Amino acid sequence: MPLIEVRALRKTYRSTVAVEHVDLDVHEGEIIGVLGPNGAGKTTTVECMAGLTRPDRGTVRLAGHVPWRDRRQVTGLLGVQLQSSGLQAKLTAREAVAMVAAFHDAPADPDELIERLGLGRVAGTRYAKLSGGQQQRLAIATALVGRPRVVILDELTTGLDPEARRETWELIRNVRGSGTTVVLVTHLMEEAQQLCDRITVLAGGRVVAEGTPDDVVARSASSTVMSFTAPAAVLPADVLAGLPGVRQVERRGARLEVAGTDDGVLAVLRVLQERQVEPAGLRVSATTLDEAYLALVRRPDTDTAPAMEEIS
Numbered sequence: 001m002p003l004i005e006v007r008a009l010r011k012t013y014r015s016t017v018a019v020e021h022v023d024l025d026v027h028e029g030e031i032i033g034v035l036g037p038n039g040a041g042k043t044t045t046v047e048c049m050a051g052l053t054r055p056d057r058g059t060v061r062l063a064g065h066v067p068w069r070d071r072r073q074v075t076g077l078l079g080v081q082l083q084s085s086g087l088q089a090k091l092t093a094r095e096a097v098a099m100v101a102a103f104h105d106a107p108a109d110p111d112e113l114i115e116r117l118g119l120g121r122v123a124g125t126r127y128a129k130l131s132g133g134q135q136q137r138l139a140i141a142t143a144l145v146g147r148p149r150v151v152i153l154d155e156l157t158t159g160l161d162p163e164a165r166r167e168t169w170e171l172i173r174n175v176r177g178s179g180t181t182v183v184l185v186t187h188l189m190e191e192a193q194q195l196c197d198r199i200t201v202l203a204g205g206r207v208v209a210e211g212t213p214d215d216v217v218a219r220s221a222s223s224t225v226m227s228f229t230a231p232a233a234v235l236p237a238d239v240l241a242g243l244p245g246v247r248q249v250e251r252r253g254a255r256l257e258v259a260g261t262d263d264g265v266l267a268v269l270r271v272l273q274e275r276q277v278e279p280a281g282l283r284v285s286a287t288t289l290d291e292a293y294l295a296l297v298r299r300p301d302t303d304t305a306p307a308m309e310e311i312s
Contacts, residue, residue: 003028003150003181004049009058011044018044019055020205026150031172031182033192036202037297042185043082045202046152049183050080063149076105079148079180081139081156089128093119096127097141104146117141117171133164140171150181157191169194189290203297213289220292226265227257228279235277243267255281 004026011019019041026032036042047053048060051067051074060067067074087096097114101107114123117137122130130138136156143151153172157165172195176182186192192199193213201209201216209216217223237251245264250257258268265284272279 002026003063004183005059005061006045006049007059009045009048009055009060011041011048011053011055017205019048019202022058022202022205022207024200024207024210026181026183028181029176029179030197031176031184031195033196033199034183034185034202035187035189035192035199035293037187040202040297041205042187042202043154046154046183046185047082050074050078050152052080052082075103076146077149079143079146079151081143081152082154087127087135087138087142089126091127092124093127093130093134093138093141094123096138097145100142101145106147107145108147110141110145113141113145118167131164132160133167136160136164136168137171140168140175144175144180148180150183151175152183152185154185155187156184157186157188165191189288189293193289201293201296208296209292216296217287217289217292220287220295223260223287223292224262224265224284225257225259225287226268226282226284227255228282229255230272230277230279235272235275239271240268243271 002025004024006022006024009019009022009024022041022045024045034042034045044053048055049062049067051071054068062074063077065073065077067078091099094110094114097110101110111123114120117140119134119137119141122134127135127138139156140153143153156172157168160168169191172182172184184191184195196213198212199210199216200207209219211219231254232251235256237249237256240246240256240258241249243264244267245262246258246260246267247264248259258264
């Protein structure tokens, strides 16, 4: 049974649809990524999971509890770091973690957690004086100090430099390694590829794809791209266009670029062999998660959610 179960989730803000019929499962011990462009409904979805926002329709269960109703039980199970959740500027790192710990019945030791997350040297430093990477580590500490069974991290590495981002990724891996399930909201494809066991892609308030990162790439319209040089007189582009598994063929001078599935690549290679065409400069590359994601969120039917009546 999923640790978190979301069914037919719908949330509107006056006439604006934020989320429409979202289904989502989070299983124990995994890192699941929630991806999508700005305005796709990512933050609204996880706020409903955390009980911070009540949906207009649909159900959410966290270990069997309704988050906005069973607040005490959910508070003990869940840690949350939201995109807009800053700390009071004058609090020191130690004070911030200790303050959050005071709200829990059996919290982790704040000082031990601070050391574990590499903040020992700045434990007495005020929040406003911490670097961006240190502030992100502190956000993780405040989300984990209650010993949560699941933690929600919303756009955790946005604005960090590459080194700080990779350090934060390693922290997230360690969090999962310690037994905490992670829901990671991000729009960074490399982050999703590096960390997530599964991803759910939202666009226009709806789920447009889900599965492992490799599954999402494989199910994209063109999961493989091959290119090679062959004269048009020897191999016209339309000979390849109708092959099974071939989605698109473009000729750029003497060079052909073929996009499609792995089956399409094999079909093209068979034609080359039959026609005794030697493909000069042959290159075959897999579509990246970045490319698959862009294809999904740019589809005409996912640009916007359906118009809804105004909610008073």
